[in-house]
Amino acid sequence: MLFKQKNKNNKEGKSSWNNYEKAKQEYLEHISKTTNALHSWKLIALFSLIITGISICTVTYLSTRSSLIPYVIEVDQTGNAKGINPAYQVNYEPTEINIQFYLREFVTHSRWLSSDIVLQGIFYKKSVALLGREAKEKYNKLVEAENWKEMITDGFTRDVQIESINKISGTMNSYQIRWIETIYKRGSFISEKKLSGIFAIEIDQPKELEELKYNPLGIKIQDYHITSEGV
Template sequence: MNKQSKPADAPSAHEQLNPYISARREWNERYGDYVSQAKNWRIVAVLSGITAVMAVAGVIYIGAQSKFIPYVVAVDQHGSAVAAGIADRASATDPRVIRSLIGRFITDLRGVISDQQAEKAAIDRVYSMLPSGAASTTVISGWFKDQSPFSRSATETISVDVESILPISSKSWQVDFRETARSPNGMLLSKKRYRATLTTQLSPITNEQLIRLNPIGLFVTDISITQIL
């Protein structure tokens, strides 16, 4: 004779007779899921509140930072002040390298020395910083034609002392320099001060020979020189 099996979750006879156990069982079945869900939502709410507080604190911190933008102002020995730009602006090329090349450019351009080979090397360095077809190339070629250093070296030498190199903008520079002229026997002929304004640009170089003369690809695209009286 087969016996009918009783479901595993069916209440026992004792549980059916005990009203407290039956009530607890009914409460668990009816409200247990609600209590569990409410607990989970409370955890989510607490985490969301912490995240919101951290976000607000971050916004307050950022808002409290200084909004002032510092500028560097360079003053030369003659009292001329030139704004050098925003202090926190980074440059791909060290400005000291650019200043050095500009100073060398002016010295090579305006100097006159008796050593012909050294003079030729100086002129080569000048042309290594002149792009083809630029206004500066025309101006400087005319200067060398009218004031050939090879011819002038027979009667005088010119030493150049660069006094200041100051940026006017991101591409323009102001250079103050002094020229001292002496006769072949060393007698002082004259001392004159000049101011040059140069416009520059950085361009990549692939020619190996040119890289040796102009390693960072700094080119002078325009130049004007006036005497300071």
């Protein structure tokens, strides 16, 4: 009877040990699976971090590069386009036609007096965009001396008619322009006079947006002198 009780106790002990080993094995397997899963998630997180870093670097790089490519359109004497090239690929030199066109624009806009003060302001901006520093100072003194605002308020207007533009022989960058100025007051003729001007120019690429808007070719009047030729 005692022997049977002993065998029973041994069987119960073995059963308890087997249960312990089984539980231990299951626990270790659970830990192993959890560790493997954690390792996989770490790899995924690291990969995502690398992708994010590459994306940020790419966006930053692209944001520093301009996607706007300026173009210079070269025209012939009839005004038709004969060459279109990216501006950074062309060292563009204005032609005589270009220079004479902008000189004509300057004389017209700088001497014209409109009855519309807003339009007169636009003429002023277009004029100073074609002037170098010293020439701009001279022009501003002339504007101040003539007091355009008061003239416009009093009903004065001035019409400008260009007669001729010629490059001065023996010079590289000087031009003579002749024109007629006619002054009116509220539509009635007041006076008329002929003027002549000598203009010295240089080519200076635009450095500001306002200059690029009104003077894209960089034709700058560095100095000028205007005289009256009488009627």
